[in-house]
Amino acid sequence: MAIHKKEAFTQKEQDLANFAKAMAHPARIAILKVLAQRNECICGEIVNLLPLAQSTVSQHLKELKTAGLITGTIDGPRSCYCINWKAFEKFNGEFNFLFAKLKVNNEKACC
């Protein structure tokens, strides 16, 4: 029955939703914050900073990578992650586009 009807929406709507979904967990927000603060690539250090098991963190990193919010390269025995700021720029722009519309209409809001 009720799978996901995501296909029925526009690509932009899906893209925005996917971007939001990738950020829709405090652990992933925390990971992005760490990567933003230290701009040098971080690896399993994230595991020490989060109250989660290594496998769980790895899973969250994978999700962020799949969604395109971060990039990951293998550096010897360890992995190095960085934020894909280009993706953030893109989606920040789309969000702002939505917000801009809101601001314009703000005065006339009725409820």
Added chain:
Amino acid sequence: MAIHKKEAFTQKEQDLANFAKAMAHPARIAILKVLAQRNECICGEIVNLLPLAQSTVSQHLKELKTAGLITGTIDGPRSCYCINWKAFEKFNGEFNFLFAKLKVNNEKACC
């Protein structure tokens, strides 16, 4: 076993995650888009615009309302929804804070 460990993160992280979560579905993005375009309050008209059943749309509206992204008031036999642009302002600011950090560190990104 593995419920949600959301309590283990800061309030800000949770707030941002909840905001993102509310937007993490194309249907809800579409709803927000409609509400942004027509600034007059929309009710079940949204149902006609979306490829979803009335009950499903109602559920999405409820989620958006619970998350604080929209407001809803009862207007006679029908419901009237508007975007809570204040909430958007707040979270847009927090997102931009994150993005700003990114831009600063952009040059030194290593992967």
Added chain:
DNA sequence: ACATCTTATCGTATATTTGCGATATAAGAT
């Protein structure tokens, strides 16, 4: 070759989300 260290993946249990039909609720119209 072997041990070690780091990270990814698998398997699994549980919780949450998504979607719909059916039903309830509430206001207006007849």
Added chain:
DNA sequence: ATCTTATATCGCAAATATACGATAAGATGT
């Protein structure tokens, strides 16, 4: 009072997400 219209809620089925331990994979060091 009853019917209609508009929304919300309930109950359910199926899909996803979350989390962990166990294990695999890959590189480095001895």
